[in-house]
Amino acid sequence: MLRISLDDTIAAIATPIGEGGIGIVRLSGKQALSIADEIFASKDGKKASGHGTHTTHYGWIMKDTAEPREPSTENRNIIDEVILTVMRAPKTYTKEDVVEINCHGGIVPLKKVLEMVLSCGARLAEPGEFTKRAFLNGRIDLIQAEAVLDVVKTKTRKGLDIALLQLEGNLSKSIADLKNKLMDIKVHLEATVDFPDEGLSLYSAKETFVKLNAIKADLEGFIKSFDSGRIIREGISSVICGKPNAGKSSLMNELLNEERVIVTPIPGTTRDAICEYANVGGISLNIVDTAGITETKDPVEKEGVIRSRLWIDKSDLVLFVMDAGTGFTDEDKHICDVIKQKEVICIVNKIDLNNPLACREEARKHFGKDIPFVEISLLKKMNLDILIKAITDAVWKGKAFANDYNILTNARHKDSFSRTLDFVNEAILSLNKGQSEDIIAISINEAILSLGEVTGESISQEALNRIFEQFCVGK
Numbered sequence: 001m002l003r004i005s006l007d008d009t010i011a012a013i014a015t016p017i018g019e020g021g022i023g024i025v026r027l028s029g030k031q032a033l034s035i036a037d038e039i040f041a042s043k044d045g046k047k048a049s050g051h052g053t054h055t056t057h058y059g060w061i062m063k064d065t066a067e068p069r070e071p072s073t074e075n076r077n078i079i080d081e082v083i084l085t086v087m088r089a090p091k092t093y094t095k096e097d098v099v100e101i102n103c104h105g106g107i108v109p110l111k112k113v114l115e116m117v118l119s120c121g122a123r124l125a126e127p128g129e130f131t132k133r134a135f136l137n138g139r140i141d142l143i144q145a146e147a148v149l150d151v152v153k154t155k156t157r158k159g160l161d162i163a164l165l166q167l168e169g170n171l172s173k174s175i176a177d178l179k180n181k182l183m184d185i186k187v188h189l190e191a192t193v194d195f196p197d198e199g200l201s202l203y204s205a206k207e208t209f210v211k212l213n214a215i216k217a218d219l220e221g222f223i224k225s226f227d228s229g230r231i232i233r234e235g236i237s238s239v240i241c242g243k244p245n246a247g248k249s250s251l252m253n254e255l256l257n258e259e260r261v262i263v264t265p266i267p268g269t270t271r272d273a274i275c276e277y278a279n280v281g282g283i284s285l286n287i288v289d290t291a292g293i294t295e296t297k298d299p300v301e302k303e304g305v306i307r308s309r310l311w312i313d314k315s316d317l318v319l320f321v322m323d324a325g326t327g328f329t330d331e332d333k334h335i336c337d338v339i340k341q342k343e344v345i346c347i348v349n350k351i352d353l354n355n356p357l358a359c360r361e362e363a364r365k366h367f368g369k370d371i372p373f374v375e376i377s378l379l380k381k382m383n384l385d386i387l388i389k390a391i392t393d394a395v396w397k398g399k400a401f402a403n404d405y406n407i408l409t410n411a412r413h414k415d416s417f418s419r420t421l422d423f424v425n426e427a428i429l430s431l432n433k434g435q436s437e438d439i440i441a442i443s444i445n446e447a448i449l450s451l452g453e454v455t456g457e458s459i460s461q462e463a464l465n466r467i468f469e470q471f472c473v474g475k
């Protein structure tokens, strides 16, 4: 993508493809208004370019705007009845002239309007190109651009809160603050080298040491926050496993709050793995319901068992369902061995049928370590709140999640922070070794550049491309 020029006027359908109430074709660039003039006939007869900024106008997209305006059955000239919004630079999403055409939803009118816009000289936008222009034109920094993507993609309330704060520039401010502190130290170090005899009052080695250590602690705090930040942004992948008929699919349906998966009293009901997203206690949980793990000769069921094991390998959290009705069996023993190395919650289901104690004791013996147990009945809806709590506890366990929203949620940011920390550590080491100020200043300069990668001040074109490729067209 990046051979693109900011001189082009770009256009795209900005709403999801499919039937809907309205759909929007968006244009941005120098020609946005002149293109609108060519294809839009306003009811009031005025040209789009004659209107002030942030105004909306009723009219028609027409093949020939010189033709009669009012629609009629004979008028084949009309493509769609629309509301057109004029937004003039610089107070727009991209800082360029922007025109948005609200068409009727549905792929045919949207495509036709887009085709007309393109035939008048606009170019089809690349994925994320509107947001990229907002970045390249200096309206937002890279963190804010990525936050736009997070706002669109987030699946939980907390994820949205954090993305919105990043969009407002919260994280950017913290980074600017850290950068200023590093700059300040660098200036002092360089002045020591450049003006040794001018009697300037510069930081002593001890002062520099204290300041660098404070920055180091801040950086470490941010890096640590990524443990929970990643969970908020990307969610957790979990897999439900257990022997046939234990209630795995019933659990899946309960967590999704819908009858998504077939539940029957026949063992071996679920053959294929079924994946869905659920919001469990504010965490975005990718849940996979799997075939019951058992010795079987049925080739379809056998394949299902192989897949179950693959999903277990890939998951962050295993929800192991046992059946109080049957008690702890050899099949359960076998499953314990398969999942032993994973993060597991043991769920004893069907406690309406039988006392779960035997299952609990046998499983605990078999795991040989303390793992969380929950005893439930999916049929009678018993202890389901305890189950949700056990899941959220297992997810947050050991993670430094407080109610702090100024945290790292993006792996790219974390990598840059880690590199910054490496250079700060290098500077501290040089300082301790009594090396010269200019050597320490070089490390600090590298630290500043690494921080600049996060906000996009110092980042390669290639890295930039990789970021915007994740966006959808029209954003």
Ligand SMILES: Nc1nc2c(ncn2[C@@H]2O[C@H](COP(=O)(O)OP(=O)(O)OP(=O)(O)O)[C@@H](O)[C@H]2O)c(=O)[nH]1
Binding pocket: 242, 243, 244, 245, 246, 247, 248, 249, 250, 251, 262, 263, 264, 265, 266, 267, 268, 269, 270, 271, 290, 291, 292, 349, 350, 351, 352, 353, 376, 377, 378, 379, 380
């Ligand atoms: N008594 C009782 N029955 C339950 C409970 N939970 C599920 N069941 C029943 O157990 C049977 C199996 O439930 P499923 O959810 O299909 O079990 P599964 O583990 O997905 O089974 P497979 O897909 O065949 O491996 C169904 O008849 C459910 O209604 C419970 O808490 N108590």
Ligand SMILES: [Mg+2]
Binding pocket: 248, 249, 250, 262, 269, 270, 290
């Ligand atoms: Mg099932």
